[in-house]
Amino acid sequence: MTITEEPQTGNREVGRDRRRKEDQRLITGRTRWTDNMQLPGMLHLTMVRSPFAHARITNLDTTEAKAAPGVIAVLTGADVTDLQGSLPNAWPVTPEQKAPPHPAIAVDRVAFSGEIVAVVIARSAAAGRDAAELVDVDYEELDAVTDLKAAAADEVLAHPDLGTNESALWVFDSVEAGTGEDVEAAIRDADVLVEREFRQQRLIPSFMEPRSVVVDPTGEQFVLWSSTQVPHILRLMLALTLGVSESKIRVIAPDVGGGFGGKLQVTPEEVITFLAARHTGKPCKWNETRSESLLSAHHGRDQWQKLTLAARADGTVTGLKVHLTANMGAYLGLVTSGVPILGAFMFNAIYKFPAYRFECQNVFTNMTWTDAYRGAGRPEATFAIERMMDELATELGRDPLEVREQNWIKHEEFPFTTVAGLEYDSGNYEAATARAKELFGYAELRAEQARRRESGDRVQLGIGVSTFTEMCGLAPSRVLGALSYGAGGWEHASVRMLPSGKVEVITGSSAHGQGHETAWSQIVADELGVPFEDIEVLHGDTQISHKGLDTYGSRSLVVGGQAVIAASRKVVEKARPLAAHALEAHEDDLEFSAGRFTVKGAGEGQEGVALTDLALRVFAAHDLPDGTEPGLDADATYDPVNFSYPHGTHLCAMEIDTETGESTMRSYVCVDDVGHVVNPLIVDGQIHGGLVQGIAQALWEEAVYDDQGTLITGSFVDYTLPTSADTISFVTDRTVTPSTTNDLGAKGVGEAGTIASTPAVVNAVLDALRPLGVTDIVMPCTPERVWNAIQGAAHQPLTESAAPHFEESAPNQDTPETEGGTL
């Protein structure tokens, strides 16, 4: 695989840094967020939520609330118990998977704090809020389990009726799969064994637009507007959950203010708003507060990860064993159970492990349920393996990049089938790393680090490395089938040729900030030779885009974009006989370029016929060849043959004040290989935003609960999103090894930054502090935790080797000082 230069764009649209089409509206406030919707007679919903993590509802009195001014109705779980069905989980990861029923409104028991127990339907949001205070609920508190390890021990049950907190155990073993050797043998024969346990803290996606739902029951269909990433999935799931005909439901995702996986869900509130609209016959709106969002919109990550890495004395890795304990929270949401499993194929990452075993134990607790959050399974895997490679390098006393290079797949070895059974189509880790080192000034920074160590500088410098890859472009349907996922991974597109020469492109992937309107226009402009400005991209309304699988998993471009290409090419093929007729030539003698059919060999200067002219001819249909259908429009549904595998090398320099624990990011360089780029501006934007989300996991963010199971970080005062003052400007660059699995040669980019950056930052923090004896800090690495780790290390004898340490008292284990609880 050779590196190609960024393509010379010439007149081509693909590759240009087009300014986005969608921005004009967004920068002038001409927006349509769900909460902007005002419909005649619209009613407003207020949810009443449980303050307890686990309790029986012994009495629920709504009399006073119902009598309050402006209140139309109050619905409880008992009122809708036969109507509400159970919220869907689309991913039973094992045939034996256990899960409790998941009512939208709790009926007799609540299993997490924030669970809905009643809904007030009122004339205004204010009247609803006032009345919600009057709903009188008696709870009998039950023992709650809010610690993941305690839950795994099954002492207190999150759902007593299940008899266990264990939802499912999912295992991949390279011997059983026939993809590699026996990991236990590798561990037995290892010269070097690295065993570590890492914590993936609980995070909250924190999209900026709070969730909002409007349901209009007037008219033949229920029209549901929702701030969702998945209008198509939502429509189907609502129909199945509520027993309503799918054709009677239209879902619209208007402007959606970010999602990051957090809006990849079928929510209780969507179901309840639907039920409320059906109950009252009036349009109903629910719009959440930020506190409600942090409490009850699904959370992300939350795992314990145990890893054992076997290697030879020369640093060659020989085996990797992974055991995850993954916190489901109280219920299984849409893909809750599958998220940690998505990491199964990524722990081996870019390295040539001959033997691999992965186990994931999914566990229930009395906490908000977890589900997709940017990267979904892959950041967890990447964090763990990139931390382990650093640990191995430390163990061997070698440079972390050198140890990685010794073990990674060389550029001439692609395509490469990994020990997890995936075929990586392309990549060049050497090139990305070389470029990143150059931009970073790797050698110089290492020299400075040595000087500062030598002089005992109060501010120590740490250099963090992350050479990541990820699988994206979810997903080949047969792979999803093999993983027991409840749907396929294809995407749909239509191209409509309008008589005026304009083009409408309909895409099944529903954008919420990714710039599909711009990127798809660029793609179609090249395919059809029509001006960028003449293309309108439509999405996010199931009545316009009737078929689709929406936006997540870095899939839009490599799956949805490919569908757009396929549909465009069908248009050209449909137009070919018409062009032959118009030009009085044979079809085989025609060529199509820059939007025109011309006759081969007829020389320069011939006019030919434009595709847009043919669109008008077809519209008039006065003179078409016999038997020709008067239409050029075409549909395509594309099912990817493989994932795509972007990769990159991220280097981070952190300065740590060893007296205060304060850390400052000095520089961050990333060189990503996302294949060919449609719009570099958009790609860079995705990287920047992704980086900050990953850095935030490393340094700042954590959803914290108290012992009673109450969320402490329930507002933006306590759940600390990074600000402009916390962050720096990044140095980004790209290498290009085109993907061979789609016509664009593109690889997904939506999650890359998030996946790569967390380990780069934590590795940098630890690299600064290792000479002080610090071997681990649990994320987020706040100043307090860093300081505690330094203090703790100062009072502990240094251990020379990383002995297996899965016992309480062993070194490297997270000490109580550094483990959770404080921000």
Next chain:
Amino acid sequence: MTKISMTVDGVNYQDEVEPRTLLVHYLREQLGKTGTVVGCDTSNCGACTVHLDGRSVKSCNVLAVQADGGEVTTIEGVADGETLSPVQEAFRDCHALQCGYCTPGMIMQATDLLRENPSPDEDYVRQHMEGNLCRCTGYHNIVRAVLQAADAGTGGEQA
């Protein structure tokens, strides 16, 4: 109900509001100025930022009655007809928005920042945009846009 009068984006309005009505709700719900949005309930996110008598305020942190007699500019009143303001132009040119939810607040805050300091450096911009949260962009391009608007007053080369 209290009677209030204010000028919003150049138009005078006289209305009756409940005293507890926040300025942002008055703008959105009574005046239909839905360009201004709400992102939190603790005055942390800045999505609701507007100008009140020429200075940026978080409109979720001001009661409508407090703005009585005042002059309010929202994101909808920033462009001069079809002509974007330099900050709006720079936001588009620098790809300083993705989902666009934080954008109205960002643009209002940046406009006020540049009025205060027409030639800020990166550090100044980062410190003074701190009250506005964005989850999409990582701030990189927002900071770039503010600096570009400061530099040229217009966007750079258009693609």
